[in-house]
Amino acid sequence: MKKSVRNIIIGVIMVVSIVSIVYSKVKPLEVDVFKVEAKDLYDYVEETGKVVSENEVIITPKTTAQVIALYKKNGDEVKKGDLILKLDSESIVKQMDTISAQMKAYDEEKNSSLSLLKNQINSQSIQVGETKAQRDFAKHIYDQMTALYEQGSLSENDWKTSKQTYETAESTYKQMASNLNNLNAQYKNTTNSTGTLNALQSQYDTLEIQVNDCNVVASSDGLLTEFDAKLGEFVSQQAPVGKIIDPSNYSIETYVLTDDISNLKLEDEVVLILKENGIENEFRGQIKFIAKSAEEKISSLGLIEQRIKVLIQSEELTKNVKSGYEVKVKFISEFKKAALSIPKTSIFKIEDASYVYAIREGRAIQLKIETGVDSDSEIAVESGINPDEVIIKNYKLEGLMPDKKVIISKNSKQ
Template sequence: MFKNKLMVGLSIGLAIFAVGYVFNHFQATEVQVRTVLRGELAEYIEVRGKVEMDRKELISSKWSGVVGDILVREGNMVQPDTALLSLKVLNSGNAAAELEKARISKQAALRDFNYKNEKLEKYRKLYREGIVSEEEVKDLEMAVTAAEAARVAAEQQYKIVADNFLVNSSLGLESGNGRLTVRAGTTGKILAKYVDSGVSVVSGAPLFEVERENSAYYVRADVLTDDAVKLKLGQTAILTGEALDDAELPGKIVYIAPKAETTLSSLGVEQQRVEVRISYSYQDLPLRLGYGVDVKIVAALEPDAIFVPEKAVFEKEGIDHVLAIEENKLKLLPVKTGIENDDYIQILEGLREGDKIAVDPDNKLKPGMRVKIRR
């Protein structure tokens, strides 16, 4: 009789234990779990850059006149005193007409800029109210930038023409026209030609752009000041983009501007950016002057770092924390972090290699909760 009661009691106990185990198992919350890693970790600054040249020269006209024969083409090599084009210099009457033309152009450029700038301010307000799209604001901002450049160019051109109004008269050409030859002043290669035969030019008008001998290419990138404080000469940069057919081209920082410049973002927000120049080996590469590239600067490198996915770290009461997993339960741990990138963040204190942590935890997860790994 006693033996039968004992067997019944054991059966009931096992049943209760089994029910409890099943209950606890299926009550466990699923979480995404990752292991704390150890290895090399880099922090990057990513920005857009453009290929530029350190030694180029703009050849401008010293006189007002009409372009005659053009004697060189883009890509031609020139030496000092190489003839570039002939120029039929205008008499003083034509110079006065050029001055009036420059004045009218200056006024027109100013009106165009004011109109587009006022329209941009209205569009920014409409964007904040949700009436127009960000793309419309960006398109108009580009138009304003172009109008501003045209306004400045027109003002400069007018000043040049006004300052040199009497220059042609000093040549003694009041009663007729003279012909001059524009010549190169340096050794190099013609990069660009800005005029054609028969075109009228005023004093100061650009004629050619020349790549000077022994010029070097570099990539210019304008970096936000918050990121620029992390930069040093000699730091590694990685260049990528369509122009490189998605290949990675290494480079290094060779220049950091001593001061920042204020620019406007596409939404009209003021930003302070610092010019950075990156040298690279450009032999046998398709990168040409003016090409755009993606720049990834290695701002910091830890060869032996403890790190976790960036989404595993969250802030609580001003302190970084993670949810560690010990014996299938969550444990809230404070951590001290170091460098980071888009994927991972360094852990200086609070975790060890091989520890298990929850990734991208939601607000429902609490310390002490039983969890199981999400498959």
């Protein structure tokens, strides 16, 4: 009796198992699907770009000195002539004070010399007048003596004496007049002597320019960027401390490998991706500039690469960014218009041939396909499927096999 009960139980279990196996084979498999549609498909080359301004002015101090005051900070809007920072000019001002004192001393010495010469000229002029009068009187006597001598009324000795007196007076007068001329010439030369003063003035003017150069001002209107000067630090002559950019004229600058540049041309559309608060937002842009020659760039792996500069413009993107922002740039390397595209996850290989599972008359069937252009997640099908074909997304789904009865998941989008 016990043996019969045990056999019955075993039989029931076997029947249930067989029924379960049969049911599992005939039970429809629930699958997620998508409907094949024709759409434009792109393959991209992705690079990293940076927002730059096409109109930018480099801020470079004209002298090396310590920063003693900051009037603007990074990101401020500036107007032409605005004071951005001030450098220490104390040592220059001291040099100017020294030269100014030298100029004053020189001027005082010159005025003193001119005053002395003027007094000497006045005194000499009096002496010239006196010797001229003496000369004229001696000449008058000499003329009278000569007339008497010629008439025989005067001895030769007396005539010679009057002549000698006249010649002495004439010589004295000429010497005094010559001395006066020399003093006048010296006065004129002293008055016109500007060489030393001009040299000092030139030094002073140069230092004054250097003092003005210690005031670093904006040379144009715009946005102050990459400005990192700090109080107390030294800035070097001709070493940039920042930029002034035109925020209304942004571009995205990137560098493309020479192997990829042949696929790009001016006015090509590109996809720009800006990450904000962890969310990637896509924008459209156009290539506006492609450099004619390559530049050496160092890759993230430290390799030397030949890359070509490319500039992209995007009105919708530049409304949301500032100079220096990093942007992903996706260049279209291949394009297929109205392609029948499917997700890459739906494709599987059998002996190097590509297949997908499609649904026809409620059953899964294998379709051999030929593929073409592929993007990040999709691939174009050149042959093997029809428009509106319903394709199973996950070919790895457990229980999925050719001719398997399937039902479409309620959550599946077609």
